[in-house]
Amino acid sequence: MTGSGQIIDGKAHAARLRADIAQAVIARASAGARAPALAVVLVGDDPASHVYVRNKTAACREAGITSIEHRRDATLPEAELLALVQQLNRDPAVDGILVQLPLPAHIDSARIISAISPDKDVDGFSPVNAGRLATGLDGFVPCTPLGCLRLLQSTLGDIAGAEAIVIGRSNIVGRPMASLLIGASATVTVAHSRSRDLPGLVRRADIVIAAVGRPEMVRGSWLKPGCTVIDVGINRVPKESGEGTRLVGDVAFAEAAEVAAHITPVPGGVGPMTIACLLENTLKAASLQ
Numbered sequence: 001m002t003g004s005g006q007i008i009d010g011k012a013h014a015a016r017l018r019a020d021i022a023q024a025v026i027a028r029a030s031a032g033a034r035a036p037a038l039a040v041v042l043v044g045d046d047p048a049s050h051v052y053v054r055n056k057t058a059a060c061r062e063a064g065i066t067s068i069e070h071r072r073d074a075t076l077p078e079a080e081l082l083a084l085v086q087q088l089n090r091d092p093a094v095d096g097i098l099v100q101l102p103l104p105a106h107i108d109s110a111r112i113i114s115a116i117s118p119d120k121d122v123d124g125f126s127p128v129n130a131g132r133l134a135t136g137l138d139g140f141v142p143c144t145p146l147g148c149l150r151l152l153q154s155t156l157g158d159i160a161g162a163e164a165i166v167i168g169r170s171n172i173v174g175r176p177m178a179s180l181l182i183g184a185s186a187t188v189t190v191a192h193s194r195s196r197d198l199p200g201l202v203r204r205a206d207i208v209i210a211a212v213g214r215p216e217m218v219r220g221s222w223l224k225p226g227c228t229v230i231d232v233g234i235n236r237v238p239k240e241s242g243e244g245t246r247l248v249g250d251v252a253f254a255e256a257a258e259v260a261a262h263i264t265p266v267p268g269g270v271g272p273m274t275i276a277c278l279l280e281n282t283l284k285a286a287s288l289q
Helices: 010-030 047-063 078-090 109-115 127-134 143-156 174-183 198-203 253-257 270-288
Strands: 037-043 066-072 096-099 163-167 187-191 207-210 228-231 235-238 245-248
Touching: 010 047, 010 143, 010 270, 037 047, 037 078, 037 270, 047 066, 047 270, 066 078, 078 096, 078 109, 096 270, 127 174, 143 174, 143 207, 143 228, 143 270, 163 174, 163 198, 174 187, 174 207, 187 198
Parallel strands: 037 066, 037 096, 163 187, 163 207, 207 228
Antiparallel strands: 235 245
C-alpha cells in the first residue's frame, strides 16, 4: 500500500475477540452452564445471505456456541415466519434469534424484527433495543456499528471530543453508529443524500464512518489529513479487466490512504468484526437468560 494510512486490521481484532468469547464459553461450561445457542432463520435463496449464514455458523462452531439453523423457502407466508419467531422466543434453549435480511418482498421485515423478543434480539434491530441505545440504556447494539466502535477505540483510545461524521442514516448502521459515538462523547454529524456540501462536511471530521452503499463515493480529496476512516461499504464492481467482479468499499481506498492516518480495508476491515460482535451479543444474551 502506498501513502501514510495505517491499515486497521479487522481480521486480527476479530480473531482476538472471538478467542476471548471462546474462553468465556469454556468458563461457563466449567460452571455447569450450557453453551450459548443462536437460532438463525434464513428465508429464500439470496446467495449473499447464504454466504453470511455459513460464515456465522462457522464462527459459532469455533467459539463453542450452538448454532441452530431454520431454513425456509422464499414462498413462506409471513404468518408462518411470525409463528416461528414466537416459537423461538418461548424456547428456553435459544438465547439469541437472528432473522437474516433481506427477506422476500412479500414479508414485512419491520414486523418480523419487532416480533423478536428484545432479550433475544442479538442483531440489535428491534425498536426496543434501538430506543435503549438512543437513550443511553443497556441493550443489544447492532453488530456492525459496535464493531466499528471497537476498531476506533482500539486504534485511537479515547475519542471524547473528536469530530466524527457518519455518512448514511440507515437503522442498521448509520443511526446506531451516531448514538454510539455520542455515547463516547464525540461530536457527531450525520450526513445523507440530502446533505449540502458533503465534501466540506467530511473535511472537518477527525473520524469518518462511510455507510452509504455507493462504491468509492468518498474521495481522498474530501478527507482531513490525519483522520481515521472506517469503511462499512461492501460493493461488488466489475474488475478492470472486465472479467468477474471485485469488492470495494464506499471510500476510494488508494486515494484515502494517502491522506488518512488510519483506514479499514474492504474486505478485511469491518466485516470480520460484525460476526465477532454477533457472537459477543449471543454470549451476553445467554448470560441474561
